[in-house]
Amino acid sequence: MSDRPGLSIFDDPEDNGDNEATQVIPAVKQQQKSPTTTTPAAPPAAAPAPAAPARAESSSARTTFPVVRRGYDTAAVDRQISTLAGEKAGLSASLQDTRTKVTALEQQLADLRQQVSENENPTYAGLGGRASEMLRLAEEQADDVLVQARAQADEIKRQATKDADVLRAEAARDAEDMRMVQLKELDETRARAMADVEQERTMSKAEADDLLGSARRESEQLRLAAQQETNAMRTSAKRDAEQARAAADREVQEARRTLAVEKERLTREAAEHHTTATAETQKLVEEAEARANAAEARGREAVSAAASHRKQAHDEADRLLSHARREAEQIVSSAQTQAATFTAAGQAEAERELAVLKAEVDRYQKRRDAIVGQLGALRDVITGFGDEPSSTT
Numbered sequence: 001m002s003d004r005p006g007l008s009i010f011d012d013p014e015d016n017g018d019n020e021a022t023q024v025i026p027a028v029k030q031q032q033k034s035p036t037t038t039t040p041a042a043p044p045a046a047a048p049a050p051a052a053p054a055r056a057e058s059s060s061a062r063t064t065f066p067v068v069r070r071g072y073d074t075a076a077v078d079r080q081i082s083t084l085a086g087e088k089a090g091l092s093a094s095l096q097d098t099r100t101k102v103t104a105l106e107q108q109l110a111d112l113r114q115q116v117s118e119n120e121n122p123t124y125a126g127l128g129g130r131a132s133e134m135l136r137l138a139e140e141q142a143d144d145v146l147v148q149a150r151a152q153a154d155e156i157k158r159q160a161t162k163d164a165d166v167l168r169a170e171a172a173r174d175a176e177d178m179r180m181v182q183l184k185e186l187d188e189t190r191a192r193a194m195a196d197v198e199q200e201r202t203m204s205k206a207e208a209d210d211l212l213g214s215a216r217r218e219s220e221q222l223r224l225a226a227q228q229e230t231n232a233m234r235t236s237a238k239r240d241a242e243q244a245r246a247a248a249d250r251e252v253q254e255a256r257r258t259l260a261v262e263k264e265r266l267t268r269e270a271a272e273h274h275t276t277a278t279a280e281t282q283k284l285v286e287e288a289e290a291r292a293n294a295a296e297a298r299g300r301e302a303v304s305a306a307a308s309h310r311k312q313a314h315d316e317a318d319r320l321l322s323h324a325r326r327e328a329e330q331i332v333s334s335a336q337t338q339a340a341t342f343t344a345a346g347q348a349e350a351e352r353e354l355a356v357l358k359a360e361v362d363r364y365q366k367r368r369d370a371i372v373g374q375l376g377a378l379r380d381v382i383t384g385f386g387d388e389p390s391s392t393t
């Protein structure tokens with residue numbers, strides 16, 4: 001490549017045709033040029049243009065260069081090469097990014113080669129030999145970038161491994177130092193704790209011995225005091241028991257004397273009460289006979305009144321039964337009359353009204369049956385009431 005921007009394949013002298021407007025045309029299959037013009041013939045159908053491998057960090061599509069009459073546009077090629085150079089500089093940022101980019105570049109290059117092989121081997125004779133040379137140079141540069149990226153990736157990996165080993169060794173030393181310090185502190189703490197525990201144990205034992213001696217002395221004093229108090233209470237209880245026994249004996253003797261006197265008095269009063277009770281019993285018998293005679297008279301009067309009430313009840317029952325029968329017959333007759341009237345007015349309405357009237361008739365029929373049942377029950381009650389005096393008599 002020369003010092004000027006672009007590739008060395010574009011260093012030829014310019015001609016007047018370079019001043020023409022740049023036209024972007026796709027790559028086409030090999031075809032014959034017209035002998036009278038230098039402009040490539042129009043392709044029969046558009047086809048994808050051959051592209052160099054893409055180097056953009058976040059793009060997986062192929063880079064398409066604009067095509068002019070003498071080959072690819074130098075500005076586009078320079079931009080692509082600048083992009084590749086920027087990617088080359090960015091590969092050293094981190095090991096993980098470098099691996100990812102290398103993998104992406106390898107995949108893109110494999111895709112491009114596969115696409116080139118699948119495009120039925122298109123030729124660039126209609127575009128001149130510069131297209132093939134440009135593609136070859138781009139692939140060589142891509143291979144160089146891949147080689148350099150791999151080398152840089154390996155160097156970064158070796159350096160990272162070396163740094164990791166150094167950090168690991170330093171961390172191990174720091175951990176060992178910290179462990180030794182902690183062990184030393186732990187031993188010191190354990191020694192202090194053991195000394196404190198021994199001191200506390202000695203003091204606790206001394207206090208326990210003091211408390212035990214004091215408790216024993218207090219227990220002995222309490223035992224002696226309790227024994228003395230028990231003896232005093234036993235003596236006092238024996239004296240109280242003897243006094244109570246003597247008082248009980250005196251009370252028993254007095255009770256026996258009182259019982260004899262009371263028995264004599266009761267015997268005398270019993271004789272007196274027997275005489276009085278005999279007279280009162282005779283009087284009560286006479287009064288009971290008088291009350292029995294009066295009750296018999298009232299019973300006869302009640303029988304006479306019951307007979308009268310029974311006759312009245314029979315009459316009232318017959319009246320109610322007759323009234324109920326007449327009312328039921330009137331209801332049935334009215335229902336039949338209304339049914340005939342509603343039949344003339346309309347069969348459907350008559351049937352509905354007839355059903356209502358039948359329900360009404362049933363209700364009145366049930367009411368009549370209930371009245372008859374009540375009258376029968378009343379008759380039975382009256383009959384039973386009339387039979388009771390006669391059975392009593």
